[in-house]
Each structure stands twice: as C-alpha cells, then as structure tokens.
Amino acid sequence: MPSFPGVDYMNIDSLFTEEELMVRQTVRDFVDEEIIPIIEHANREEKFPEHLVPKMAEMGLFGATISDYGLPGLNSVAYGLIMQELERGDSGIRSFASVQSGLVMFPIYAFGSKEQKDHWIPKLAAGSAIGCFGLTEPDFGSNPGGMRTTARKDGDSWVLNGAKAWITNGSVADVAVVWAKVDGTIRGFLVEKGTPGYTTAYHMGKFSLRASVTSQLFFEDCRIPAENVLPETNGIKYPLSCLTQARYGIAWGALGAAMGVFHTATEYSKSRIQFGGQPIAAHQLVQNKLAWMITEITKGQLLALQMGRLKDKGELKPHHVSMGKMNNVNIALECARSARDILGANGVSDEYPVIRHMLNLESVKTYEGTHDIHNLIIGEAVTGIAAYNPPMSAQAEKEATARREKEAAKK
DSSP states (O other): OOOOOOOOOOOGGGSSSSHHHHHHHHHHHEEEEEIHHHHHHHHHOOOOOTTTHHHHHHHTTTTTOOOOOOOOOOHHHHHHHHHEEEEHOOOHHHHHHIIIIIIIIIIHHSHHHHHHHHHHHHEEEEEEESEEEEBTTTBBBGGGGGGGOOOEEEEEEEEEEEEEEEEEEEOOOSSSEEEETTTTEEEEEEEEEEEEEEEEEOOSSHHHSSOOEEEEEEEEEEEEGGGGTTOOSSSSSHHHHHHHHHHHHEEEEEEEEHHHHHHHHHHHHOOOOOOTTEEGGGGHHHHHHHHHHHHHHHHHHHHHHHHHHHTTTTOOOOHHHHHHHHHHHHHHHHHHHHHHHHHHHGGSSTTHHHHHHHHHHHHHTTTTTTTHHHHHHHHHHHSSSOOOSOOOOOHHHHHHHHHHHHHHHHH
C-alpha cells in the first residue's frame, strides 16, 4: 500500500517547524502501517483494536503535551498533527487518544493531587491503564449543568449515585473521571474499575464509531475513598475546560478524515473511466466537488494552525475552539459526502474508507458540543448575549407550572 502523500494546496508545510513535521510523519507512517490495514475489519466487527494501545504509548502519543513524568512535552501544533493523522486512520482511534490525553490525563494533571498524578499519569501514558470521562448523561448532553449524578460526603468516603451515557472507553477503562453534583456545585472524582456499585454496559448496534468502545456508566451507592476527589475542582468550568482540550484535538482530527476522503476521491476519479474513455476527473461536476473540498480543507488547516499557535501563547479562548471544532467537522462531513458521491456505488463499500469516515463524522459532529451549540458559543462571543437559556415567556412559565402541579397531584 502506497504511503499517504498528504494534502497541502498552499504549502502550509512551510509554516510548521521541523519537529512538528517529524512528529506528523512518524504518526503518518504508523497510521499507514498499523491502522489502515486492519481498521475496516475492526469496523465490521464493532471491535476496538486494543493491540494498538501499547504501540501508541511507546510512541508517546498519550499526554504528549505534558513534559513531566518523562513525557514528550510537545507543543500544541504537534499534538494537533498527531490527532490529524490518527483520525485519517479512524475517528475511533483518534477518540481513544483524545480521551486518554485531553479528558483523563489533562484533568488529573491540572486538577489532581500530587498523589493522584504520581499514581495515574505514568500508567495512563504507558497505556497500562485506560481512562474515560464521565460527563454526558442520558438526559443531559448539551446542558451538562443539568446533570443528575450526585455525590455526598459520608465519613472518609464519597457516595455516588447516577448514570452517564455515550462514554468513550467506558467499559474498558481502569479509571473514570466522573463529574457529579455536590450541594449544587460540580466536582470531579476518580472511580476505579471494580469499585462496588460501579457498573458499565456497552452501547451496541452503532452505525458510527464502530471501532470504538462506547458505554454507559452506572453508580448505585458507589463508595469511593475521600482522596479520590479531584481537589482543585469546584464548578462547571472544570469539566468544560477539559472539553476545550478535547475539542481542540477534534478540530485537527476532522481535517485528517477530510484529507483521507479527498485523497481517495481524487485518486478514484482519475482512474474511473466513463463516457467515451475519459476519467471522471475530466468532467466539470467532479472537478467542482474536488475544488470545493480542497478549498475547505485548506481553510480548515489555516484555522487549526492559528488555534495551535494561539494555544501555545496562552491566548486561545473557548469560543475560538468552538469555531475550529464546528467548522472543521462540518467541512469534513461534507467532504465525505461529496467523496461518497464521486465514488458512486463504490462509495458505500468498505473497500474504500469513505463511508466509514462519513458515518464516524456524524458522531463527531455531535459529541464534544453539537454543531448548533458551538454556533451559539460563537454568537455569544460576537454579541455578548448568551442564547442557551432564553427566559420563559409568561405563558410558557404558567404552562410549565401547571404540568409540575399535575404531576405532583398524580404522585
């Protein structure tokens, strides 16, 4: 199988440092050699390729921006390029690395005690322990502040009750970073696999992210030691800061998927002969699709790169990340749809990666903040007015009160 040549219409490679290019090439080779040959089978079988974890750990792909504990201490652009190449392989593989790094190692490193960091960071970096991030609930996705999972202090323990849904790595995780309400505020807790009262279940039957483990987490009088609380957490901004880390990686990762489908569609269009012996790449409709794809990918690359440079200077804001995640995932999904169209009937066959990327991106568009929610975040930054929770009209409030009273009467 020929190695991936990359997608660079405007010599954007000239904007990267030698180290950043070296990191990208190393991961690019890994994806070509280790992921591409096996990923379609993993997708068919709905099975995460666990054998890749120690190889990714050996390459320093987990917690790559951390400089302590012998980790690489890469800059944010190099980390983004890692995510880009991994998602060119598969969104599920990038999701695993993104969760391990941005949603588990980051909160432990940023908000944990020294004992928590010393215990977990080396294990997570080595891949000998796997982590998950428990925020989303069955009834609360875009509104994490409405969560119903609770924690209460009981002597030298915390007792958790509640449930989480759509959790990447949940059923295979050795430790879960779980967010729960404590007297009206939100705190983070480390819940270890095997703790009594803590159980998991697979989300089966997915048509998206099939090569990724997605789970539900259940807590029923789950008792954990008092020292398992993340001491620096106290409010919704802490889990949201973790999501900002993950969303940054997604903005880069989506470009990898877009590049993958663009490359596939371009090569296919040059070899598919139709209508008088010409390749379909010679036709205006196909060229129009390819031109749109490469234009949007190029703009997405520049957006991601500027995000990375701002991040390394400490100037990146959450609403900047919202634009990157929203835009790049959206254009990646549209690229996948156009590529599927160019491939015709072959576009729905897993002989080619297009339909897998397209279906995966449907999930990526939703998780870590939906397309619409990120637009609202951008809108708030532009106007200074938050539109997430508009005040109820007098009539709507009256109707809501009547419903509550009716439900209370039934009980």
